[in-house]
Amino acid sequence: xxxxxxxxxxxxxxxxxxxxxxxDPISGHTALYWYRQSLGQGLEFLIYFQGNSAPDKxxxxxxxxxxxxxxxxxxxxxxxxxxxxxxxxxxxxxxKSSGPYEQYFGPGTRLTVT
Amino acid sequence: xxxxxxxxxxxxxxxxxSAVIKCTYSDSxxxxxxxxxxxxxxxxxxxxxxxxxxxxxxxxxxxxxxNKTAKHFSxxxxxxxxxxxxxxxxxxxLxxxxxxxxxxxxGTRLQVTL
Numbered sequence: 001x002x003x004x005x006x007x008x009x010x011x012x013x014x015x016x017x018x019x020x021x022x023x024d025p026i027s028g029h030t031a032l033y034w035y036r037q038s039l040g041q042g043l044e045f046l047i048y049f050q051g052n053s054a055p056d057k058x059x060x061x062x063x064x065x066x067x068x069x070x071x072x073x074x075x076x077x078x079x080x081x082x083x084x085x086x087x088x089x090x091x092x093x094x095x096k097s098s099g100p101y102e103q104y105f106g107p108g109t110r111l112t113v114t
Numbered sequence: 115x116x117x118x119x120x121x122x123x124x125x126x127x128x129x130x131x132s133a134v135i136k137c138t139y140s141d142s143x144x145x146x147x148x149x150x151x152x153x154x155x156x157x158x159x160x161x162x163x164x165x166x167x168x169x170x171x172x173x174x175x176x177x178x179x180x181n182k183t184a185k186h187f188s189x190x191x192x193x194x195x196x197x198x199x200x201x202x203x204x205x206x207x208l209x210x211x212x213x214x215x216x217x218x219x220x221g222t223r224l225q226v227t228l
């Protein structure tokens with residue numbers, strides 16, 4: 001079946017602009033996570049959604065970052081007034097629940113802020 | 115919060131030799147420990163995972179061991195092949211719900227030479 005998909009695959013933006021990143025989880029997966037991977041680094045947790053529960057936003061690095069998940073499926077991560085330090089690969093993952101179970105990752109969006 | 119340390123950062127082995135990657139975690143309540151393989155430019159993919167009620171798990175050439183007392187876990191790859199070359203990440207999770215988010219190590223770049 002279809003895996004996790006993300007769009008765009010690459011995004012180049014100017015400092016100060018806003019960007020929106022999209023994630024389509026595997027159908028039926030109720031748990032959705034966003035992580036950030038900076039060059040040569042591990043993955044850093046950003047935000048977690050589970051069903052209709054309030055999201056866990058504890059990993060968001062600043063109030064310029066926000067995310068939503070509509071209808072329990074598609075999620076968008078928004079970065080306002082982008083800064084150069086926001087340049088990274090943003091990865092989305094989903095799992096069938098939050099058991100914990102295997103998290104399936106999308107291909108990521110490579111964000112470059114110039 | 116949870117902290118995961120991973121060693122070594124790079125590892126070079128000859129084809130056919132074994133490779134061992136070690137991780138330590140800080141929170142004794144962590145109960146789920148996955149290992150992800152990430153090839154260059156690709157998404158992370160789960161290769162094996164272990165839960166805290168198990169000391170060892172094996173899947174063909176890959177095995178993971180967990181020592182809860184010492185709070186460390188290791189990945190063992192036997193009979194390495196060139197296609198094993200990738201970056202490997204260990205991770206830890208505290209359990210269900212919001213605790214299911216993964217805390218990752220900083221990765222080990224494994225190179226298998228002919």
